Amino acid sequence: xxxxxxxxxxxKVIDQPGQLEKVLQAFAHIQGPKILIHGGGSKASEMERxxxxxxxxxxxRRITSSDALEVxxxxxxxxxxxTIVAKLQSFGCNAIGLSGPDGNSIxxxxxxxxPIDFGFVGDVEKVNTSFIDIxxxxxxxxxxxxxxxxxxGQLLNTNADTMASVxxxxxxxxxxxxxxxxxxxxxxxxxxxxxxxxxxxxxxQKLVKNGTIKEGMIPKLTNAFDAxxxxxxxxxxxxxxxxxxxxxxxxxxxxx
Amino acid sequence: xxxxxxxxxxxKVIDQPGQLEKVLQAFAHIQGPKILIHGGGSKASEMERxxxxxxxxxxxRRITSSDALEVxxxxxxxxxxxTIVAKLQSFGCNAIGLSGPDGNSIxxxxxxxxPIDFGFVGDVEKVNTSFIDIxxxxxxxxxxxxxxxxxxGQLLNTNADTMASVxxxxxxxxxxxxxxxxxxxxxxxxxxxxxxxxxxxxxxQKLVKNGTIKEGMIPKLTNAFDAxxxxxxxxxxxxxxxxxxxxxxxxxxxxx
Numbered sequence: 001x002x003x004x005x006x007x008x009x010x011x012k013v014i015d016q017p018g019q020l021e022k023v024l025q026a027f028a029h030i031q032g033p034k035i036l037i038h039g040g041g042s043k044a045s046e047m048e049r050x051x052x053x054x055x056x057x058x059x060x061r062r063i064t065s066s067d068a069l070e071v072x073x074x075x076x077x078x079x080x081x082x083t084i085v086a087k088l089q090s091f092g093c094n095a096i097g098l099s100g101p102d103g104n105s106i107x108x109x110x111x112x113x114x115p116i117d118f119g120f121v122g123d124v125e126k127v128n129t130s131f132i133d134i135x136x137x138x139x140x141x142x143x144x145x146x147x148x149x150x151x152x153g154q155l156l157n158t159n160a161d162t163m164a165s166v167x168x169x170x171x172x173x174x175x176x177x178x179x180x181x182x183x184x185x186x187x188x189x190x191x192x193x194x195x196x197x198x199x200x201x202x203x204x205q206k207l208v209k210n211g212t213i214k215e216g217m218i219p220k221l222t223n224a225f226d227a228x229x230x231x232x233x234x235x236x237x238x239x240x241x242x243x244x245x246x247x248x249x250x251x252x253x254x255x256x
Numbered sequence: 257x258x259x260x261x262x263x264x265x266x267x268k269v270i271d272q273p274g275q276l277e278k279v280l281q282a283f284a285h286i287q288g289p290k291i292l293i294h295g296g297g298s299k300a301s302e303m304e305r306x307x308x309x310x311x312x313x314x315x316x317r318r319i320t321s322s323d324a325l326e327v328x329x330x331x332x333x334x335x336x337x338x339t340i341v342a343k344l345q346s347f348g349c350n351a352i353g354l355s356g357p358d359g360n361s362i363x364x365x366x367x368x369x370x371p372i373d374f375g376f377v378g379d380v381e382k383v384n385t386s387f388i389d390i391x392x393x394x395x396x397x398x399x400x401x402x403x404x405x406x407x408x409g410q411l412l413n414t415n416a417d418t419m420a421s422v423x424x425x426x427x428x429x430x431x432x433x434x435x436x437x438x439x440x441x442x443x444x445x446x447x448x449x450x451x452x453x454x455x456x457x458x459x460x461q462k463l464v465k466n467g468t469i470k471e472g473m474i475p476k477l478t479n480a481f482d483a484x485x486x487x488x489x490x491x492x493x494x495x496x497x498x499x500x501x502x503x504x505x506x507x508x509x510x511x512x
Binding site for chain 2: 051075099151
């Protein structure tokens with residue numbers, strides 16, 4: 001089977017044009033089929049505040065009112081997605097920006113209002129691999145924003161890590177998939193703040209129990225394990241610097 | 257040759273969800289290959305004002321500062337494009353939202369700063385028909401926002417009528433193309449305010465000279481004639497109501 005790179009970038013790198021450019025240059029140089037999924041950075045919250053809305057996060061996830069949905073759709077699917085695609089094109093990478101409704105690529109369902117009502121937030125139901133594979137086979141590199149749809153005309157705000165994990169998993173029957181979740185730090189840290197070379201599920205559970213792994217790192221690692229369980233061959237957690245090779249640290253996530 | 261429908265919608269229909277829905281339903285029901293190009297409505301100017309910017313138009317075209325470019329990219333390529341695509345998907349139309357950088361579909365160049373500096377405004381240089389045709393041949397209906405790119409990483413704000421005309425023209429070698437430019441009124445009006453059944457280039461020039469045709473109608477008709485000169489088989493100017501068949505008035509634009 002052919003190799004497929006699935007890379008998720010997010011956090012501060014989106015807000016720093018110079019840093020983002022370096023990462024996109026590195027992505028553009030990867031040979032073979034590849035998919036990029038991007039988060040939103042701080043721009044959506046900034047825009048919410050400018051418009052007199054109040055960004056509200058629970059467990060690092062945005063409560064998405066109908067006004068907030070307009071903002072994230074503008075910022076993620078519009079500004080950030082098209083800025084990234086235009087940059088990649090200038091680096092010789094034939095990118096195509098996609099959100100869930102495009103080609104019905106990512107279908108999601110609105111998260112139930114209980115226990116917490118997140119508003120217009122979607123959980124991925126289905127990845128349209130045949131549509132996405134047409135793009136890959138045509139030599140295009142899909143660039144996904146985490147805006148999806150429910151098939152009934154409703155856009156939904158989706159977690160970009162989860163989207164990356166589910167997309168990687170969906171392609172594991174068609175390609176040898178490597179998933180890289182890039183974020184601010186170089187990997188999963190142990191109690192002394194050193195980057196773990198690898199982490200399996202039982203050590204993950206121990207480190208959660210003793211409080212070493214907490215907050216946003218828990219869903220991120222859960223997404224990583226979910227991808228492996230769906231058949232993804234290799235999952236790495238690392239900083240976006242890793243992509244441009246300025247650092248070699250990363251954590252390999254393994255099942256056991 | 258197969259038939260291809262190229263339809264541009266713009267103006268107030270974008271601002272009226274009920275009206276927009278009717279038009280999109282009509283578009284969804286068109287059989288065979290089809291492309292939709294949409295304008296922006298009043299949302300971008302609203303957003304500019306909310307953000308403390310001052311929308312400035314010259315000859316009906318927006319002076320696009322770097323801040324205004326962010327706004328139109330958010331509103332056109334993000335909010336409006338994805339809202340339309342999600343609606344079309346719910347009506348059973350397999351739409352794919354595209355802007356110029358996506359698949360390098362529409363390459364433009366920044367308009368020279370003289371005689372008027374429009375800022376980040378682009379004039380279309382090249383339509384990537386082979387990329388767009390892959391989508392059409394896969395049964396997808398491209399939905400274009402009028403945000404394009406220059407190939408060097410710069411996004412540019414482009415006139416949606418011109419984009420529709422140039423896209424229609426570019427496909428005239430591959431399909432029998434019909435271009436419909438839909439806007440607020442039912443067609444080109446004569447001096448008494450009646451819709452002309454048809455208009456050719458010499459009567460156009462006469463009506464411009466005597467002041468019957470003026471302002472935004474002049475570039476719109478120029479785009480229509482340009483499309484015909486590029487080989488488009490049929491060009492109609494009509495209101496968006498025409499698409500949902502509630503009215504039968506329209507102006508046929510013909511060369512002579």
